[in-house]
Amino acid sequence: MDLSNYLEMFIEESKDHLQAINDELLKLETDPNNTAIINEIFRSAHTLKGMAGSMGFDDLASLTHQMENVLDLLRNSKLVITTEIMDVIFKCVDFIEKMVDSVEQGGDGKENVVDIVQQLEQIQNPSSAHHADVLDASLEVAVAAELVIDEYQYSVINEARKTGNQVFQITVTLDERCVMKSIRAYMVFQIAEELGEIIQTHPTVEQIEEDNFGDSFSLLLLSQREIKEIQTQLANVSEVKEVIVSEQIHQEMVLGKEVDTQTQITQAQDKEDSADSKKKQRSKSIRVDIDKLDHLMNLFSELIIDRGRLEQIARKSELSELTETVEHMTRISTDLQDLVLNMRMVPVEQVFNRFPRLVRDLAKELNKKVQLVMEGAETELDRTVIDEIGDPLVHLLRNALDHGLESAEERKASNKNEEGTILLKAYHGGNHVFIEVIDDGKGINREKVLSKAIERGVISSEEAKSLSDQQIYALIFSSGFSTADKISDISGRGVGLDVVKTKIESLGGVITIDSTPGQGSIFHIQLPLTLSIINSMLVRVEDETYAIPFSSIVEITMVSQDIVSTLHGQRVIQFRGQVVPLVYLNEVFHVPSSETEFNEQQHYVIIVRKGTKTVGLVVDSVLGQQEVVLKSLGGFLDNLYAISGATILGNGEVALIIDSNQFIK
Amino acid sequence: MEMLKIVAFKLGDEEYGLDIDQVQSIERIEHITRVPNAPSYVKGVINLRGKVNPIIDLRSKLNLGVAQYTENTRVIIVKYEDIELGLIVDQTSDVIDIDPKAIEIISSDNFNADYFRGIAKVDGRLVILIKLAELMQTPTN
Numbered sequence: 001m002d003l004s005n006y007l008e009m010f011i012e013e014s015k016d017h018l019q020a021i022n023d024e025l026l027k028l029e030t031d032p033n034n035t036a037i038i039n040e041i042f043r044s045a046h047t048l049k050g051m052a053g054s055m056g057f058d059d060l061a062s063l064t065h066q067m068e069n070v071l072d073l074l075r076n077s078k079l080v081i082t083t084e085i086m087d088v089i090f091k092c093v094d095f096i097e098k099m100v101d102s103v104e105q106g107g108d109g110k111e112n113v114v115d116i117v118q119q120l121e122q123i124q125n126p127s128s129a130h131h132a133d134v135l136d137a138s139l140e141v142a143v144a145a146e147l148v149i150d151e152y153q154y155s156v157i158n159e160a161r162k163t164g165n166q167v168f169q170i171t172v173t174l175d176e177r178c179v180m181k182s183i184r185a186y187m188v189f190q191i192a193e194e195l196g197e198i199i200q201t202h203p204t205v206e207q208i209e210e211d212n213f214g215d216s217f218s219l220l221l222l223s224q225r226e227i228k229e230i231q232t233q234l235a236n237v238s239e240v241k242e243v244i245v246s247e248q249i250h251q252e253m254v255l256g257k258e259v260d261t262q263t264q265i266t267q268a269q270d271k272e273d274s275a276d277s278k279k280k281q282r283s284k285s286i287r288v289d290i291d292k293l294d295h296l297m298n299l300f301s302e303l304i305i306d307r308g309r310l311e312q313i314a315r316k317s318e319l320s321e322l323t324e325t326v327e328h329m330t331r332i333s334t335d336l337q338d339l340v341l342n343m344r345m346v347p348v349e350q351v352f353n354r355f356p357r358l359v360r361d362l363a364k365e366l367n368k369k370v371q372l373v374m375e376g377a378e379t380e381l382d383r384t385v386i387d388e389i390g391d392p393l394v395h396l397l398r399n400a401l402d403h404g405l406e407s408a409e410e411r412k413a414s415n416k417n418e419e420g421t422i423l424l425k426a427y428h429g430g431n432h433v434f435i436e437v438i439d440d441g442k443g444i445n446r447e448k449v450l451s452k453a454i455e456r457g458v459i460s461s462e463e464a465k466s467l468s469d470q471q472i473y474a475l476i477f478s479s480g481f482s483t484a485d486k487i488s489d490i491s492g493r494g495v496g497l498d499v500v501k502t503k504i505e506s507l508g509g510v511i512t513i514d515s516t517p518g519q520g521s522i523f524h525i526q527l528p529l530t531l532s533i534i535n536s537m538l539v540r541v542e543d544e545t546y547a548i549p550f551s552s553i554v555e556i557t558m559v560s561q562d563i564v565s566t567l568h569g570q571r572v573i574q575f576r577g578q579v580v581p582l583v584y585l586n587e588v589f590h591v592p593s594s595e596t597e598f599n600e601q602q603h604y605v606i607i608v609r610k611g612t613k614t615v616g617l618v619v620d621s622v623l624g625q626q627e628v629v630l631k632s633l634g635g636f637l638d639n640l641y642a643i644s645g646a647t648i649l650g651n652g653e654v655a656l657i658i659d660s661n662q663f664i665k
Numbered sequence: 666m667e668m669l670k671i672v673a674f675k676l677g678d679e680e681y682g683l684d685i686d687q688v689q690s691i692e693r694i695e696h697i698t699r700v701p702n703a704p705s706y707v708k709g710v711i712n713l714r715g716k717v718n719p720i721i722d723l724r725s726k727l728n729l730g731v732a733q734y735t736e737n738t739r740v741i742i743v744k745y746e747d748i749e750l751g752l753i754v755d756q757t758s759d760v761i762d763i764d765p766k767a768i769e770i771i772s773s774d775n776f777n778a779d780y781f782r783g784i785a786k787v788d789g790r791l792v793i794l795i796k797l798a799e800l801m802q803t804p805t806n
Contacts, residue, residue, distance in 0.1 A: 298715075301715070302715040305715065544698070544699065588701070589701035589702070590701055590702070591699075591701070592699075631716070631717045632717070633700070633710060633717060633719060634717065634718060634719055634748060634749060634750070636719045636748050636750055636801065637700060637703060637707065637710075637719045640700065640701075640702060640703060641701075641702045642702075643700070643701070643702075646698070646710055646717040647717075648712045648715065648717065652696070652712055653696050653698060653712065654696075654698040654709075654710045654711060654712050654717055655698065656698065656700065656701075656710075
């Protein structure tokens with residue numbers, strides 16, 4: 001059977017189950033006596049095992065099986081949950097994750113699991129030697145029967161028995177004059193498969209196919225048929241000399257705890273059935289390949305370009321019928337655009353999901369007590385943003401844990417709850433999504449930041465005096481800055497926060513900090529809902545058209561030449577009580593001057609903002625607002641100064657999109 | 666022996682060639698949007714059926730001087746790995762079959778060999794084969 005069709009589904013579902021296991025494990029840690037949680041984990045692990053087994057990822061299946069065994073003991077209160085056990089299970093889940101990742105990347109899903117399996121076995125039976133003996137014994141029996149049964153197959157057998165199947169060991173001897181033994185063997189297999197399920201053969205199927213066996217071979221068959229029926233059916237194959245069918249009681253293979261396992265497996269199955277029915281009710285959605293959505297988006301953006309073109313034509317032609325049709329089309333396509341954009345929206349949950357685990361591990365490492373609270377995980381963001389936001393958030397969380405929160409002792413000393421809290425919050429607001437990382441730690445030490453910044457030469461001591469608290473906090477985002485006295489593994493290499501800032505700005509977002517000494521800090525991130533279609537202002541510089549994203553524009557104003565003054569060679573204007581430096585686009589972009597009539601007296605100035613700083617972009621004229629589809633300039637032209645991409649205008653020409661952030665240092 | 670299919674084009678009087686597998690299409694020159702602060706041989710970007718493609722002037726990339734764009738000027742859209750790029754050439758000629766054995770490796774030192782794979786001799790024509798990988802190295806600016 002070709003399994004590759006199912007591979008994708010397998011990977012998706014495995015990930016879902018792993019996520020579920022991870023979530024439940026974390027819950028279990030806080031509530032160790034809740035068997036309902038263990039049952040939940042058990043169910044996921046069980047399904048995972050089944051899937052891995054049927055897909056032929058034996059390592060994965062056997063590791064999951066071991067984990068299941070441990071969970072089983074926990075569930076029956078035969079084991080008490082300790083942190084060691086939790087750690088091993090977590091490690092085990094990590095391994096499984098690794099395997100699934102390897103499968104996803106086209107690998108074979110194999111990992112060296114000997115250590116972890118041993119640890120699991122040790123948990124199952126502290127005097128592990130004993131358990132190993134039992135296992136060995138069972139294997140020996142199987143070996144004696146020439147058929148080695150591994151853990152996974154063993155569990156399959158056990159389950160099959162519950163559904164009325166029996167295990168038969170069949171030994172087929174072929175006529176020694178038989179010429180094409182492999183073909184006869186193949187026929188035997190075919191018939192056997194009609195009768196039931198072959199779980200094991202000796203020699204292996206490959207060897208048999210290559211004619212690499214003597215006159216006889218054996219197989220283990222799971223079947224509900226009668227012994228006689230099997231015998232006669234198989235004996236019907238020509239050139240078969242002898243068929244010996246014996247029913248395997250496997251009493252000798254039964255491990256000590258089998259009775260338990262049996263009942264539990266049935267239980268688990270029952271529960272699985274109910275879980276399945278639950279699933280059916282819940283899912284009215286389908287999985288769609290992300291590439292298809294991207295393609296849809298691309299096609300749609302071309303439609304928007306054509307729409308722009310049509311609008312232009314309609315305006316020029318002054319045909320009312322055409323104008324009406326175009327208007328109608330515009331309305332529909334706006335709805336369609338919302339829909340398409342919506343389809344690409346995914347809840348931030350996807351990113352948030354892995355944080356509880358991360359925070360737990362980190363807290364352990366740092367020996368701090370912390371509770372991670374997540375709010376608004378259902379808030380939706382464009383997939384393109386989601387893909388990018390994970391790393392910056394990890395940085396911020398690490399930062400909060402490492403630098404923000406105090407150790408348990410310090411917290412006690414300052415009359416705080418021993419356990420720190422980190423709140424991760426996401427919510428919508430207008431055309432933006434806000435994500436906040438809030439800790440109740442010691443806050444940012446203003447003086448320490450200042451002295452460090454001066455020491456590192458980020459600012460001068462004169463400048464320092466005039467800075468507001470906000471501006472000082474913002475200093476920790478400058479590159480080469482780290483206030484941790486000790487450099488730890490987790491953060492404090494001075495690369496963290498400036499990378500976070502750069503990343504968020506490259507996504508068109510803004511990050512700010514608020515902090516109250518002794519009470520904690522808030523990292524506030526503002527992100528655009530989508531990156532693919534942006535609202536922008538089209539401006540003209542000489543003969544060239546540029547687009548400036550709305551998100552960065554504060555205001556557009558007309559300025560006459562005589563109010564422009566120079567400060568240290570820098571041209572500035574005074575605007576609403578602020579001194580705003582000017583950037584002449586025709587100069588920074590070296591725009592060739594056109595012969596059009598000179599209008600030196602009046603200029604349009606687009607005031608743009610980055611954080612708290614503003615700058616004025618001087619252009620010749622403002623063409624108007626337009627929704628544009630962001631396109632990349634391709635791999636050949638990247639890292640261009642102050643250009644973030646391009647878009648196609650209604651007339652088919654390409655306009656470049658200005659990244660005004662780069663004008664502001 | 667498998668023949669190489671080569672798209673031949675002209676820069677001035679010289680003939681150059683590109684492997685046909687690397688050529689996506691040949692376009693007439695249309696509106697090019699200048700890209701500020703890009704290397705001088707980058708003419709700008711064009712809209713190619715909804716995609717934004719950078720265009721480079723092959724003459725200036727190969728230091729062959731400047732030429733006026735005429736009726737015959739064409740843009741050859743090439744693709745190497747994931748990067749699509751347009752090359753401005755004076756004129757496209759035809760697609761020719763070349764016996765790989767007829768390609769001579771350039772050994773002369775006074776020839777900027779970095780960008781060239783060799784010279785093919787076909788019916789008395791000399792076609793310089795371009796090494797696209799080198800040509801498409803991302804500009805360092």
